[in-house]
Amino acid sequence: MRHQSELREKFFANGRADDCPVHDLHGHMGTFYGAHFPIADASAMIRAMDRAGVKLLVFCSHAALLAPDVGNLGSIESVRRFPDKLRAYCAVNPNYPDVVKRDVETFDSYADVYVGFKFLADYHGRPMTDSGYQPAWELANSRRLLVLIHTWGGSSYDGAEQVRTAAEKYPNANILVGHSIHGDWDSAIGLANEFPNVYLDLCAVVDERGILERFVERVGSKKIVFGTDLPWFDLHYYIGAVLGADITDDDRRRIFYKNAEEILCSRL
Amino acid sequence: MNIEFFDANVFIGEPAKGCFKPAVTAAELLEEVGASEIRRALAWHIAQHDCSPQEGNRLLSEAVSGVDALYGCWTILPPQTGEVIVDGFFERMKENHIFALRAFPDYHRFLLNRVTFGRFLAEVSERRIPLILSLEMGIGWDAVYNVLQEFPNLTCILCDIGVWNADRYFWPLLDSYSNLYVETSMLSMDAGALEAAVLHYGSERLLFGSGFPLRYPDAAVLQLLHADISDDDKRRIAYQNLDNLISGVRL
Numbered sequence: 001m002r003h004q005s006e007l008r009e010k011f012f013a014n015g016r017a018d019d020c021p022v023h024d025l026h027g028h029m030g031t032f033y034g035a036h037f038p039i040a041d042a043s044a045m046i047r048a049m050d051r052a053g054v055k056l057l058v059f060c061s062h063a064a065l066l067a068p069d070v071g072n073l074g075s076i077e078s079v080r081r082f083p084d085k086l087r088a089y090c091a092v093n094p095n096y097p098d099v100v101k102r103d104v105e106t107f108d109s110y111a112d113v114y115v116g117f118k119f120l121a122d123y124h125g126r127p128m129t130d131s132g133y134q135p136a137w138e139l140a141n142s143r144r145l146l147v148l149i150h151t152w153g154g155s156s157y158d159g160a161e162q163v164r165t166a167a168e169k170y171p172n173a174n175i176l177v178g179h180s181i182h183g184d185w186d187s188a189i190g191l192a193n194e195f196p197n198v199y200l201d202l203c204a205v206v207d208e209r210g211i212l213e214r215f216v217e218r219v220g221s222k223k224i225v226f227g228t229d230l231p232w233f234d235l236h237y238y239i240g241a242v243l244g245a246d247i248t249d250d251d252r253r254r255i256f257y258k259n260a261e262e263i264l265c266s267r268l
Numbered sequence: 269m270n271i272e273f274f275d276a277n278v279f280i281g282e283p284a285k286g287c288f289k290p291a292v293t294a295a296e297l298l299e300e301v302g303a304s305e306i307r308r309a310l311a312w313h314i315a316q317h318d319c320s321p322q323e324g325n326r327l328l329s330e331a332v333s334g335v336d337a338l339y340g341c342w343t344i345l346p347p348q349t350g351e352v353i354v355d356g357f358f359e360r361m362k363e364n365h366i367f368a369l370r371a372f373p374d375y376h377r378f379l380l381n382r383v384t385f386g387r388f389l390a391e392v393s394e395r396r397i398p399l400i401l402s403l404e405m406g407i408g409w410d411a412v413y414n415v416l417q418e419f420p421n422l423t424c425i426l427c428d429i430g431v432w433n434a435d436r437y438f439w440p441l442l443d444s445y446s447n448l449y450v451e452t453s454m455l456s457m458d459a460g461a462l463e464a465a466v467l468h469y470g471s472e473r474l475l476f477g478s479g480f481p482l483r484y485p486d487a488a489v490l491q492l493l494h495a496d497i498s499d500d501d502k503r504r505i506a507y508q509n510l511d512n513l514i515s516g517v518r519l
Binding site for chain 1: 289480486487495
């Protein structure tokens with residue numbers, strides 16, 4: 001199938017396909033302790049997005065997640081600087097419940113910025129079912145907001161068991177399973193099939209050949225969205241991986257933008 | 269732009285732990301990567317790692333025999349045990365169309381250092397035979413730094429450099445060792461990393477790799493085709509640098 005792909009021809013020829021805008025729902029921004037990022041600031045990231053035909057990036061800055069002193073200010077500022085290209089997740093750090101309460105209460109003040117919340121339980125050392133996240137979960141559940149959760153196979157903070165608990169408790173929140181419970185692929189497939197509000201994210205998935213084909217075969221492309229962790233992973237590399245997988249162009253369009261447009265329609 | 273790629277990092281064979289649609293034969297390998305415009309490859313056999321270098325080297329030699337588009341890699345073990353490195357080793361490399369070596373010291377339980385490989389790696393250096401080291405399979409950065417310190421003239425290719433950006437590890441090595449090369453299958457995965465490496469060190473020591481069958485060849489190919497570097501840089505990375513390395517090998 002991949003050898004007769006119209007989309008593949010367009011991306012290979014031009015680096016982008018004008019009739020196939022890419023929506024990246026898993027991004028970050030800024031410097032990070034564990035790696036050098038050559039394109040970490042908003043301007044450089046926007047240039048990379050334009051080269052690859054990425055129309056929208058939804059992100060949460062590293063500082064928002066890992067520097068409580070800074071919080072979400074950088075994310076807000078970047079979205080307001082590039083409103084046609086960026087939206088943000090409001091970072092939730094359960095170790096600072098007063099800040100979570102404040103951010104949830106003022107969420108509507110940033111309707112032009114936020115599409116939902118981002119949880120990073122492994123790094124914050126608190127399971128995503130912890131009461132510290134509750135105000136954010138409840139708002140997301142009442143508004144059908146998107147919640148991007150970092151997940152990893154085997155984690156006691158954000159593994160399959162915690163995703164199941166959250167999906168059962170908050171059936172109206174749109175839960176984007178970041179990294180698709182990396183390595184525990186069958187659990188991710190089972191949860192995406194069982195819960196209408198659970199979507200699989202391709203970030204840190206398509207660097208391993210064959211997992212995407214398994215997702216499409218067993219879940220269907222309607223429950224899969226595109227994510228790169230930008231500025232972590234290269235947009236063209238990830239787009240190329242989706243183009244190189246043995247799936248159809250219809251599946252690719254679902255993954256690249258159609259699903260994201262449906263999930264985000266009320267927030268854009 | 270049209271480029272025919274020369275892939276520095278593919279393997280043949282079925283991994284012990286399983287893998288999505290591996291290429292069992294040379295024909296299957298060339299068909300699969302050929303769909304991504306990869307016309308030639310420096311190939312090894314996964315059994316060299318998973319089973320034993322002896323078994324894997326034999327399987328690799330059989331697979332690439334008579335296949336002009338494939339250039340072979342053998343895997344080495346300490347010379348002292350005589351399991352792989354024996355008299356006439358380099359002549360047999362030539363007979364079997366072998367142009368590079370691999371080593372997996374941690375996985376195969378030996379130390380890649382002067383005590384173990386002194387005379388052998390000195391000769392490998394003189395013959396300009398590339399030694400390929402995979403950071404994802406059987407060696408860590410400490411050992412890489414150590415072997416390059418002990419054999420500074422060694423032609424060394426670092427491959428599978430890791431999912432997380434590895435600039436902090438390999439840029440100091442590019443600073444210090446002129447015969448050090450970096451394969452790009454995981455470098456191209458990290459946003460802006462290939463462009464940054466070209467900006468700081470030039471394109472002459474980067475070698476295109478796909479990482480097939482573990483990774484999608486189209487991913488690395490699309491990234492290089494549309495990287496923010498010159499067309500000349502792209503050609504050097506895509507095939508010219510590896511062509512130069514292969515033609516410089518003295519067997």
